[in-house]
Amino acid sequence: MSRILIVEDEPGIALGLEDDLRMEGYEVEVVADGVTASRRAKEAAFDLILLDIMLPGKDGFEVCRELRRFGLRTPILMLTAKALEAEKVLGLELGADDYVTKPFGTRELRARIKALLRRASEPEVERYRFGDVEVDFHRGELLRNGAPVELTPIEFRLLALFIHLRGRVLSRERLLEGAWGPDTYASDRIVDNHIANLRKKIEPDPAQPRYLRNLRGLGYRFDG
Ligand code: CA
Numbered sequence: 001m002s003r004i005l006i007v008e009d010e011p012g013i014a015l016g017l018e019d020d021l022r023m024e025g026y027e028v029e030v031v032a033d034g035v036t037a038s039r040r041a042k043e044a045a046f047d048l049i050l051l052d053i054m055l056p057g058k059d060g061f062e063v064c065r066e067l068r069r070f071g072l073r074t075p076i077l078m079l080t081a082k083a084l085e086a087e088k089v090l091g092l093e094l095g096a097d098d099y100v101t102k103p104f105g106t107r108e109l110r111a112r113i114k115a116l117l118r119r120a121s122e123p124e125v126e127r128y129r130f131g132d133v134e135v136d137f138h139r140g141e142l143l144r145n146g147a148p149v150e151l152t153p154i155e156f157r158l159l160a161l162f163i164h165l166r167g168r169v170l171s172r173e174r175l176l177e178g179a180w181g182p183d184t185y186a187s188d189r190i191v192d193n194h195i196a197n198l199r200k201k202i203e204p205d206p207a208q209p210r211y212l213r214n215l216r217g218l219g220y221r222f223d224g
Contacts, residue, residue, distance in 0.1 A: 001174060002117055003028075003046045004028050004047065004087060005031065005044075005046040005049045006029070006047065006078065007049065007052055008032075009054075012147075013102075018030050021113075027212040029044070032060060034055040034056065034057040034060065034063045035057035037058075042067070042072065046074055046112060047075075048077065048116055050077050050079065050113075052087060053081070054081075060079075061091065064091065065095065067095075068095035069182060074223060077096070077099065077112055078098070078099040078100075078176075079099070079100050080099045080100070081193070086134060089171075089218070092171070093171045093173055100112055101115075127140070130211060131204065133202050133208075137160065141200065142159070144202070154209065155197060158194060158215075162212065162224075165222070167220060169215055170221065170222075172188040174189075175191050175219070175220065176190075179194075200213065211224040
């Protein structure tokens with residue numbers, strides 16, 4: 001049985017979520033403020049966290065950032081206000097896995113929860129193939145048409161991050177944090193330079209990238 005932590009301060013919504021998810025067979029715990037949310041998420045093992053943004057104590061963004069810095073990898077599904085595009089982007093940048101906009105339908109929410117839980121339960125891959133490229137995570141190697149290609153440690157970490165989070169937009173900030181570490185002084189420009197180098201090693205035509213796509217104003221997405 002999967003355990004879900006619901007972080008929501010509006011009693012009506014919290015109760016509705018609690019009932020609905022219990023009916024679906026999940027084990028549920030509800031907390032109503034950011035400070036308690038952060039503490040409970042660290043001390044108990046949840047399979048998923050449903051996180052509201054506007055909360056007393058600490059807001060959902062702060063909770064999300066704190067949990068990721070702490071090293072927690074539990075999937076986080078954010079509940080964002082309708083029409084606030086910036087909230088969604090910020091949430092994903094801070095390490096949330098997905099979001100639903102309020103008011104949400106229970107069907108949509110259930111589907112998102114299922115998808116996240118399924119993804120989280122997939123075993124970590126040891127090898128990953130796309131096009132003529134094969135990445136061996138155990139050996140830290142990249143092969144192209146069977147021949148080894150040298151990657152710098154940063155390039156390897158970037159590629160691993162892209163593969164792990166394939167299909168999702170990753171901001172430059174997220175890439176910096178993931179490949180360089182949280183306290184880096186590296187700039188967005190450096191990310192772009194490393195991605196240009198990485199493209200030369202994995203793309204059939206680096207000038208027309210097929211796998212590592214740039215999304216204007218948002219970041220990069222790996223479609224391999
Ligand atoms: Ca709220």
